[in-house]
Amino acid sequence: MTVNLAFIGFGGVGQALVKILMEKRGSLISEHDLDTRIVAVSDVMKGSVYDPNGLDPQVLLDTVETWNHVEKYPESPTTIKGWDSFKTIKESNADVIVEVAFTNVTTGQPAIDHCRTAFEYGKSVVTTNKGPVALAYKELAALAKDKQRFWGFEGTVMSGTPALRLPFTTLAGNEISEIKGILNGTTNFMLTEMEKGLEYEEALKLAQTKGYAEADPTSDVEGYDARYKTVILANVVLDYPLTSEDVVCSGMTSITREMLLEAIKQKKRWRLVSRLKSNNGTVDASVGLELLDENDPLATVSGALNAIVYECDLSGSILLTGAGAGLKETGFSLLIDLIHYQKERKLLNI
Ligand SMILES: NC(=O)C1=CN([C@@H]2O[C@H](COP(=O)(O)OP(=O)(O)OC[C@H]3O[C@@H](n4cnc5c(N)ncnc54)[C@H](OP(=O)(O)O)[C@@H]3O)[C@@H](O)[C@H]2O)C=CC1
Numbered sequence: 001m002t003v004n005l006a007f008i009g010f011g012g013v014g015q016a017l018v019k020i021l022m023e024k025r026g027s028l029i030s031e032h033d034l035d036t037r038i039v040a041v042s043d044v045m046k047g048s049v050y051d052p053n054g055l056d057p058q059v060l061l062d063t064v065e066t067w068n069h070v071e072k073y074p075e076s077p078t079t080i081k082g083w084d085s086f087k088t089i090k091e092s093n094a095d096v097i098v099e100v101a102f103t104n105v106t107t108g109q110p111a112i113d114h115c116r117t118a119f120e121y122g123k124s125v126v127t128t129n130k131g132p133v134a135l136a137y138k139e140l141a142a143l144a145k146d147k148q149r150f151w152g153f154e155g156t157v158m159s160g161t162p163a164l165r166l167p168f169t170t171l172a173g174n175e176i177s178e179i180k181g182i183l184n185g186t187t188n189f190m191l192t193e194m195e196k197g198l199e200y201e202e203a204l205k206l207a208q209t210k211g212y213a214e215a216d217p218t219s220d221v222e223g224y225d226a227r228y229k230t231v232i233l234a235n236v237v238l239d240y241p242l243t244s245e246d247v248v249c250s251g252m253t254s255i256t257r258e259m260l261l262e263a264i265k266q267k268k269r270w271r272l273v274s275r276l277k278s279n280n281g282t283v284d285a286s287v288g289l290e291l292l293d294e295n296d297p298l299a300t301v302s303g304a305l306n307a308i309v310y311e312c313d314l315s316g317s318i319l320l321t322g323a324g325a326g327l328k329e330t331g332f333s334l335l336i337d338l339i340h341y342q343k344e345r346k347l348l349n350i
């Protein structure tokens with residue numbers, strides 16, 4: 001059965017997913033029985049278009065590229081323009097809401113309400129938006145379960161690198177007592193570009209150009225984005241209700257090129273490291289710059305790559321590294337969520 005998708009937000013990541021769905025259409029159908037149809041896009045600035053019979057993905061991408069707006073999408077008797085995000089979620093014939101609006105690191109809104117409304121209206125959600133998972137994980141996971149709907153959020157930690165599914169799939173059976181990692185692509189990219197000679201502002205600009213940075217890059221450089229990911233890991237992987245306020249957090253704004261170059265001379269590297277440690281029934285967590293020995297596995301992670309180490313009681317220390325940001329990579333994280341949606345949907349008969 002075709003899966004109808006509605007996009008809430010249509011920036012770099014949303015458009016990257018559309019390209020992937022077009023490029024891989026044949027193998028998604030033949031190998032995963034995943035046949036998708038885009039029925040709606042609703043974006044706060046780019047406008048909205050809905051067609052219950054489906055939008056042409058290439059025409060949609062061309063329209064955005066040409067006009068930076070979707071309301072120029074060609075008219076047909078069944079297209080409707082101007083629906084806001086909530087009307088799209090409630091009234092479209094989408095099976096899955098692809099929530100790719102911006103991450104709000106203060107309130108998590110309106111993304112939390114987008115997810116809540118979707119579940120209440122019988123829709124599943126795949127998202128890369130960290131707000132709902134960091135701030136409302138327990139409530140939304142319970143609601144999705146109650147309504148028998150799927151909630152996928154693999155890309156909220158380490159983009160397309162499977163940091164969240166790994167502990168639940170191939171590491172299942174272990175007790176994880178400690179997690180550490182580099183969880184923000186923008187800052188890691190900036191640190192390594194500055195090691196190569198760029199100034200702070202130049203490195204930030206380049207990270208923005210490459211689509212790594214948040215809409216407001218303060219979230220990256222002050223450590224708020226990494227803090228959200230740390231909270232997600234605590235709630236989802238360690239099953240502990242950590243909040244943002246519980247995380248001791250500092251960013252990378254104090255770093256200079258001189259500090260980075262001096263560290264290299266001393267065979268060390270500065271990295272923005274997240275740490276979580278189970279401690280007598282609670283979890284201690286922090287995000288901040290650390291001066292690591294150059295042989296430390298985290299010190300060797302460069303560019304927009306991220307890495308995470310799970311300390312497991314049976315399998316020992318497991319290191320996973322891969323893209324922490326990037327449009328295609330994050331688009332992939334939504335694709336893997338959609339593939340899992342399709343599998344679960346068949347099992348649940350929904
Ligand atoms: N880029 C990356 O590498 C990664 C991104 N993410 C997350 O994925 C999400 C999307 O990222 P990305 O595509 O790069 O971001 P963009 O800023 O490119 O796109 C977000 C889009 O959502 C729109 N938007 C904002 N608020 C609303 C709203 N209330 N309703 C509908 N649309 C809205 C924005 O409009 P406008 O621009 O006009 O504000 C923009 O077009 C973010 O939450 C980000 O944190 C997660 C992992 C990696």
Ligand SMILES: N[C@@H](CC=O)C(=O)O
Binds near residue numbers: 183
């Ligand atoms: N801005 C974020 C994007 C992914 O979450 C980052 O740089 O890691």
